[in-house]
Amino acid sequence: MDFSLNDEQQMLADLVARFVERQYDFETRRRLAESPRGWSEENWSALAETGLLALGLDEQYGGLGAGAEEILVVMEAFGRGLVLEPYLASALVGSTLLQRVAGTSLQERILPALASGEQRISLAALEPQARFDLWEVACEARQVDGGFRLNGRKSVVAHGDSADWLIVSARTAGARDDHYGISLFLVDARAPGVSVRGFPGLDGQRVAEVELRNVTVAADALLGREHLALVELEWAADQACFALCAEAVGCMSRLTELTVEYLQTRKQFGKPIGSFQALQHRVAEMLGLVEQARSITCFAAANLHNEQADQRVRAVSAAKALIGRSARLIGQQAIQLHGGMGMTDELAVGWYCKRLTVIDMSWGDSDHHVERYGALM
Structure with a gap:
């Protein structure tokens, strides 16, 4: 599968990147997370207006009929911004599962309301x-x-x-x-x-x-x-795991960038600490883990809609297991390289690490997916 973006996918990537840049600076996100709802109705309406809430739905229900590549693009961008809205739960898992298993009358009654953002x-x-x-x-x-x-x-x-x-x-x-x-x-x-x-x-x-x-x-x-229904539940869990892997790639990528920026500005002994070779080696390891995670997520995307369920399960579980372990290592390195500041809620680094920890524990942690992969071998 060719994972270079075509013109439409690049437009989608630019659209989502602008949304995240405009709506998700760190302080705004902190205020949203502390609000009673925990996310923004205004942002939800904006996602509906752009059609992103209908990304995986068929066109007859107001959807875009997008595939794994588009989901990867959107979720990676959301990972970079630590987006709080219930996008994964409602638009990517709940809506698509309902479309897959519900009767025609239920689909016609509920899916348009989900696509428009009126319901979740x-x-x-x-x-x-x-x-x-x-x-x-x-x-x-x-x-x-x-x-x-x-x-x-x-x-x-x-x-x-x-x-x-x-x-x-x-x-x-x-x-x-x-x-x-x-x-x-x-x-x-x-x-x-x-x-x-x-x-x-x-x-x-x-x-x-x-x-x-x-x-x-x-x-x-x-x-x-x-x-x-177990077959359908496993299908839905795999869709969720794939989307979480894509989100984790965005989180790890941005976390590594923040760490590099800090090393270039924090000075010790009269020079930026990023000039010390030992720290450069650690950043190089982080960058390598990010690219490895992105590659295996692309592999999962290529198999997400494979007609052979075993192929899908193996690809998704391999990605989830590897990314869970890579995310833990990247998070540990980022916090250590930031020193004591990395442990505070006032710095974005800690929130990226928390999100990566929750992603690892969602729909099966690394150990669970290693066992699941091994059971199919």
């Missing part, structure tokens, strides 16, 4: 006891007259407190850790019995704990095939 959606798949295992589902869905009744808990739902809709995985058959018997349901986040408790994560981004108590949904809220 999040995937609620992980549970307190499950860690990263998508098949470890204790949340139950039992058939009742005209629909289903859901009971259970979901943890660390990205931007769940601002979502209008939740895609919930629930067990309709089998034991708690069976791969068979998992189904997906579309749930109104404000329906009776739905409790959502939102809070800021380590990196300032919002997450939520969701509890479902006798939540009744109609029969058409069942998304896709009953009992066989």
Whole structure:
């Protein structure tokens, strides 16, 4: 696959770069992260006006029908700016999963509102006891007259407190850790019995704990095939992992740039500390890790829509595992090279490191993806 940008992709890259430069200077981001919502409605509307909220949707629903290359371009730029809006959760994961598994009537009713930014959606798949295992589902869905009744808990739902809709995985058959018997349901986040408790994560981004108590949904809220949703959940998790890898590349790239700038201005013994060879070697290692991360993310992009699921899983897990470890090393180097200042919230370096830490822990950390990769070999 040729990853040099064509004219349209370059226009997209320039558009997103201008948005980040205009809206995401460090102090503005700090204020947004400390606000009750944790992100900006104005920024969300701007993303909708540019069509970015419909990046992965089909044209019939107001989408752009973009592929992995465009997602890579957008998420890398968002990583450089540490963007706070629920773009990944709603526009790249929730919306595209709904388009993949929902019936035509639900698609026509909800997808245009998601594309325009009027509504938001999040995937609620992980549970307190499950860690990263998508098949470890204790949340139950039992058939009742005209629909289903859901009971259970979901943890660390990205931007769940601002979502209008939740895609919930629930067990309709089998034991708690069976791969068979998992189904997906579309749930109104404000329906009776739905409790959502939102809070800021380590990196300032919002997450939520969701509890479902006798939540009744109609029969058409069942998304896709009953009992066989694990395949679709794994597909959605891989889309999220790929987007997070692209975002991490942007974070690591900007973090390395900030470190180089600091070494060129901080003086010791009458000269910039960046002139010391030992520190130059450490920066060279950081630059090498960034390029390695970018390369493996491009490899994941080339396989993201591979018809053979095993190829997609291997490519995405390889990228997520490598980037998690590279991000940790780059973050450690950046903080050490900045000295004590690197540990403070007043400096952007610490926030980039926090975001990279959360990216590693989202949808499976490095160790999880090494195990997942090995299971397919």
